[in-house]
Amino acid sequence: MLKSLLPLFPQNRFPEVLLSEYQSPLLSNDEVHKVLADIRKYNFEHYLILRLLIVTGLQLPELLQLKKVDIHWNEQSISLGNRKRLKERKVFVEKTLCRELFLQAQQFIDTDLLFPGRKGPREVRSIQKVLSKASQFLRKPLHIPLLRDSLALYFYAKGHSVEEIQRLLGHRSIKSTKTRLQLYENLLGNALNVNFRGPQRKAA
Template structure:
């Protein structure tokens, strides 16, 4: 299969985001010479959305023997009005998040809540607000019925602006935080996991679900995998840049290796192990969650199911099988053993039988 350079028009309509085999140094160098450039805030390679830039890229692709996929767009490089003060501030805010190397999910969440914060106080800028203004805003959001998790997100996003972007002292912005509710992890029985996997015929879908349960991977970790992360000689899967920017090596089951090889031969991914409709682009997180819901429905599981429940099930089933808690902590990539200890609340092995059973009723 011919390697592909795929372009996707960004919301600004002034540039494309490019997807191609990043690991090929020669290809990367040639495309950079043809006009591509790396943008930290976008976390990827961009190309000006002009006919001239596209033509140069297509010429470079033809010389390299690459297939260029350019979307049909009605107009390129539309002239936009200069950004407002609030738009420029939001762009600067997102740039700081990217430079801090926060995850794409954190960037998306922080940007969304901070944009609402800016809009609420417009035309005033954040530096014109008092501490009481911020507290009043938070109180209003709580009164509107936002969750405790969302309230904490609001606080963190606003604190990031004042402390990181503007460099103000930490004590400038202290707000009361809600006490986080302690909930037991939701999980599946082994029979339910078996039914869920057996009812999934699509190789790509089944491989992603088996990685989540068989190795306890998070959703983002599944989607970030590349073919180079599989070491079939050592039977190890490398997880790079997991939560907290931690790497870990996980034992790869033989059955899963065979399935991953089959799905690779069938779909021939360009960059990521699991790609979406466009070559070189990772599979969508929303699409993967939909795969889980559809698989659960086919298995006759009526309660809401998410991919993360497979990770919880992996940890709990290991604990029930007698695996040491410290080993599970290492496999899951937890920084603290206290995080791993939540599984002792749901694992049957760690809970005594009820004295009711001894009454012989």
């Protein structure tokens, strides 16, 4: 059974996801590097979109409405506002990704959106095509729930609490986070079930 632990890092500071360390039962380090390399050769903007989705756990509406002013370049962070199903939060990214996002922002001076469409805001189906292409390269399904669950498992395996993962992904309740993690308890087997109880702390 999943245990709720006290936060291990400050409320307003989450560690950025390092691609060199990314490893999840749903998406391995080799798979992440392979699909990003393949997509980058095919389309750099699509590569940026996919990398951002993998390391931040953004939902499609958040990505589509992401504005340049939401990115704090010096802090290497992205502010995400309140939405129907998601709470306000801030995520941090690697310096290399932040630099690439800055270059992306310079490409479109006539819009405040980071990833605009050809004629106004980008449509959901445009991002779905990116994920579909990535799925072809990787030869396995890639979609937003899987990427978010993969990120949750990544942080849980590194010892972060359920509360921390809740805040990182913007879940409205701790129950939602536990439900997503518990989907994989049986799938992962007994050897990994121990990790789902969270790091044990000695009584004071």
